[in-house]
Amino acid sequence: MIELTINGTRHRLDGDPAEPLLYILRNELGLHAAKFGCGLGQCGSCTVLVDGKAVQSCITPLAALAGRAVTTVEGLGTAAAPGVVQQAFIDEQAAQCGYCIPGMIARAEALLRADSRPTEASMRSAMRPSLCRCGTHMRILRAVRRAAMAMGGGIVDPTEPAS
Amino acid sequence: MSGIARRDLLRGGGLVVLFALAGSSVGQEGGTTGGGEGAGAPPEVAPGLPGSLAEFPHLDAWIRIAPDGAATVFTGKAELGQGIGTALLQIAADELDLSLECVSLVTADTGRTPNEGITSGSQSLQNSGTAIAHAAANVRYLLAERAAWRFGVAVETLSTANGVVLASDGRRATYGELAASLSLHVEARPQVVRKRIGVRHHIGRDRPRRDIPPKLTGAAAYAHDMTMPGMLHARVIRGPADGTLLTAPDFDAIARLPGVERLVRTGDFAAMLGPREWPLVQAMLTVGRMPWKRSGAPLPGGDLRDAIRALPAEPDVILERNAAAPVAVRHITARYDRPYLMHGAIGPSCAVALWQDGMMTVWTHSQGVYPLRAALAELLDLPLERVRCIHREGAGCYGHNGADDVAADAALAARAVPGRAVKLMWTREQEHGWEPLGPAMVAELSAGLDADGQIAEWTHAVWSNTHSTRPSRAGDLLAGLEVGRGFAPSPPRAIPQPNGGGDRNAIPLYTLPRVTITSLFVPQMPVRVSALRGLGAHMNVFAIESMIDELAAAAGSDPVAFRLRHLSDPRAIAVIRTLADRFGWARQPSERWRGQGLGFARYKNSGAYCAVAIDLRIEPETGATTVLRAEAAVDAGETVSPNGLRNQIEGGIVQSLSWTAHEEVRFDAARRTAFDWSSYPMIRFDAVPYRMAVHVIDRPSLPFLGAGEASQGPAAAAFANAVTRAIGQRLRSMPLSAERIRRAIAAD
Structure with missing residues (x-):
């Protein structure tokens, strides 16, 4: 039996403690934002926040989550009332197929919670674990810059202005 | 409504009048294909009608109006992340004179939408968008005619605004009530004209993409997210990669694994099903340890590009011209090539299938639901009408990846469990191992300059396998070859000009007096390949635009000036001039290890015009490149969504930088050796440009031109030309x- 909090709700899960969080989120709890991409921790599609930090849920077993607080993109806002980072991605129209974007949003959220005034290099470094095949990178970076400003911070040395 | 108020409305653009008929047919825009790929689209039955109306001339195939006045628009094209789901609605809302909120879209579904073949070749706006624009104009005209009859006035005196037809005396009728009294099952009339450019509200303006907020907040937006009551998860069991076979799979052992409820076997096809996904993921580890052998023909050794160059080829001279020109005094000959590339979808291919009451329904992210249906019907031995394929979005595909194959896998698995939906997803390793690759290619170019530094002669020969093995028959699907029913793949074929496959964009747009372009189609495929975004354009534009820079250098000419003096198409010239101006081509910094380059093409020589310029710096010790800036100029005819167009061009540039600078599928003696993002790296955030800008040249009076594949070739060439400038x-x-x-610098 493992107890953890997901988007503010306490859950008691009694499955296989080796089962990665991603399958629980998607199949048991109906939380579809985190996506399966590789199952190897190489692409970031499954990224969620665990105690505020970006974690790849496809390789994070339930056993490692006892007593922790998980936040998925569903916990950041809704289509009607998006969170700050989600709104920045909408404002920048920062998606093509969109499959990788929830992972990008979770990763950006973790970055900006830790440091709302990152440098351009540290922003890119923080986003580096997440892959996008459509090539939406420039818009994703613009969205992160915009979100940083909306959180009262900003990128210290932006290479591109948020549009 | 008073006359004054009506005039005010007219000035404000809130009301649209002017129902007029054109004197002649629109024509000249017809033709539904996916840029020559696939074999799914039906023949034209109304060749005088524009876009896909030529194949489906009836208005109710495209648009239906509900009693409340809301419109439903039907397209045979699929949303692949390129944004057509919103762009097509902008077109429909404008031509119908409805607010965007009152228009919804149904995409590719063999049960509901027209058969528009494959969503490929940057044809969606050209074919479907054009059809919807003219169908919507026709529907609005029909509704107005109905109102005119009811009011006893001439249709020319009526106007429409926001779903209402208005008479000059103030009488009004809603679209809903008018539509209830007439049939839209009538053919479009070619003489009905679209609204004037000045009164369009949505076309040419940025409208937020409708699909983005749900995708960013956890909606079940993808086939991967579907759940149905009683649904089973499934995984397919096969060798590790294209061209391999499990030698002696221990199916009894697999069937005994925890969580495997059912093992489905048909011939060599095998899939395991279970109520929960995680046990199947673990069971696949067991499968991954099973012995396998190469089943295909032995792979040629060495670099497979050289093998493609050496295999028997069918030469086809696609252009030969021998105009009078001064003699060439200086020649340059060079070979350019590219390796096999992966589509590399971020989400592995996935499909959901349900076999119920003698009907197979498959939810698929295939780019061609109709051709897939035909292939599945043959595979399942069912009549066409017993198979329905419904498009559901997947991760971006960029061409023919595993989407169709996995749909067949899911359908075969579902056939064994009537009444229960089956969701079958490939593993990451299967996606990398089995997707049909983008073909390796070789281009050999030779060109001669005359004494004045003008190009006098030009030859281009390009060797390539086919660029489309998209399925239309059971043997075109992986499972079709496994079920042991004697299905064989369709013979590989070259996609003919003017679209071209391996020779796509092999004909330069430049003025060349003596020119020979030869397409060398190589039928024998050492590796299963198929359409990768842009097909041969990526390779050919890379080669042509590299050669143009080599010639410019030999002529002592600036690359932009050299291009401009070999071009006559004013739209090509405008794109290059705009880019050179905005990029600041004439004011380039001159630093060691820094270089700027430009590339240009008109996709397929019939699609969007695009030029890309890149400014980069190279770290000489490591060879690492930093792209400081990438800019593009694009002319896609009438722009429906400027921001959507920029999104496509930006994405194409980044994707092309990844292909051109980072990617290569490698092979050992038996198979490809790329199974994940570690063995097949692609571009990451630390390597994308510092800055990017896309300059849109809108041509509101000209037809829509697809732009999804416009920037890849020019970006590849711009990168190569910039690297050349930087390292000499x-x-x-x-x-x-x-x-x-790094090696080139070290050897210098």
């Missing part, structure tokens, strides 16, 4: 990786 040497073999650049 030309690299002609992709990928132009840090390691290759």
Whole structure:
């Protein structure tokens, strides 16, 4: 039996403690934002926040989550009332197929919670674990810059202005 | 409504009048294909009608109006992340004179939408968008005619605004009530004209994409997210990669694994099903340890590009011209090539299938639901009408990847469990191992300059396998070859000009007096390949635009000036001039290890015009490249969504930088050796440009031109040309990786 909090709700899960969080989120709890991409921790599609930090849920077993607080993109806002980072991605129209974007949003959220005034290099470094095949990178970076400003911070040395 | 109020409305653009008929047919825009790929689209039955109306002339195939006045628009094209789901609605809302909120879209579904073949070749706006624009104009005209009859006035005196037809005396009728009293099952009339450019509200303006907020907040937006009551998860069991076979799979052992409820076997096809996904993921580890052998023909040794160049080829001279020109005094000959590339979808291919009451329904992210249905019907031995394929979005595909194959896998698995939906997803390793690759290619160019530094002669020969093995028959699907029913793949074929496959964009747009372009189609495929975004354009534009820079250098000419003096198409000239101006081409910094380059093409020589310029810096010790800036100018005819167009061009540039500088599928003696993002790296955030800008040249009076594949070729060439300027040497073999650049510098 493992107890953890997901988007503010306490859950008691009694499955296989080796089962990665991603399958629980998607199949048991109906939380579809985190996506399966590789199952190897190489692409970031499954990224969620665990105690505020970006974690790849496809390789994070339930056993490692006892007593922790998980936040998925569903916990950041809704289509009607998006969170700050989600709104920045909408404002920048920062998606093509969109499959990788929830992972990008979770990763950006973790970055900006830790440091709302990152440098351009540290922003890119923080986003580096997440892959996008459509090539939406420039818009994703613009969205992160915009979100940083909306959180009262900003990128210290932006290479591109948020549009 | 008073006359004054009506005039005010007219000035404000809130009301649209002017129902007029054109004197002649629109024509000249017809033709539904996916840029020559696939074999799914039906023949034209109304060749005088524009876009896909030529195949489906009836208005109710495209648009239906509900009693409340809301319109439903039907397209045979699929949303692949390119944004057509919103762009097509902008077109429909404008031509119908409805607010965007009152219009919804149904995409590719063999049960509901027209058969528009494959969603490929940057044809969606050209074919479907054009059809919807004219169908919507026709529907609005029909509704107005109905109102005119009811009011006893001439249709020319009526106007429409926001779903209402208005008479000059103030009488009004809603679309809903008018539509209830007439049939839209009538053919479009070619003489009905679209609204004037000045009164369009949505076309040419940025409208937020409708699909983005749900995708960003956890909606079940993808086939991967579907759940149905009683649904089973499934995984397919096969060898590790294209061309391999499990030698003696222990199916009894697999069937005994925890969580495997059912093992489905048909011939060599095998899939395991279970109520929960995680046990199947673990069971696949067991499968991964099973012995396998190569089942296909032995792979040629060495670099497979050289094998493609050496295999028997069918030469086809696609252009030969021998105009009078001064004699060439200086020649340059060079070979350019690219390796096999992966589509590399971020989400592995996935499909949901349900076999119920003698009907197979498959939810698929295939780019061609109709051709897939035909292939599945043959595979399942069912009549066409017993198979329905419904498009559901997947991760971006960029061409023919595993989407169709996995749909067949899911359908075969579902056939064994009537009444229960089956969701079958490939593993990451299967996606990398089994997707049909983008073909390796070789291009050999030779060109001669006359004494004045003008190009006098030009030859281009390009060797390539087919660029489309998209399925239309059971043997075109992986499972079709496994079920043991004697299905065989369709013979590989070259996609003919003017679209072209391996020879797509092999004909330069430049003025060349003496020219020979030869397409060398290589039927024998050492590796299963198919359409990768842009097909041969990526390779051919890379080669042509590299050669143009080589010639410019030999002529002592600036690359932009050299291009401009070999071009006559004013739209091509405008794109290059705009880019050179906005990029600041004439004011380039001159630093050691820094270079700027430009590339240009008109996709397929019939699609969007695009020029890309890149400014980069190279770290000489490592060969690592930093792209400081990438800019593009694009002319896609009438722009429906400027921001959507920029999104496509930006994405194409980044994706092309990844292909051109980072990617290569490698092989050992038996199979490809790329199974994940570690063995097949692609571009990450630390390597994308510092800055990017896309300049849109809108041509509101001209037809829509697709732009989804416009920037890849020019970006590849711009990168190569910039690297050349930075290191003083030309690299002609992709990928132009840090390691290759480092070695070139070290050898200098």
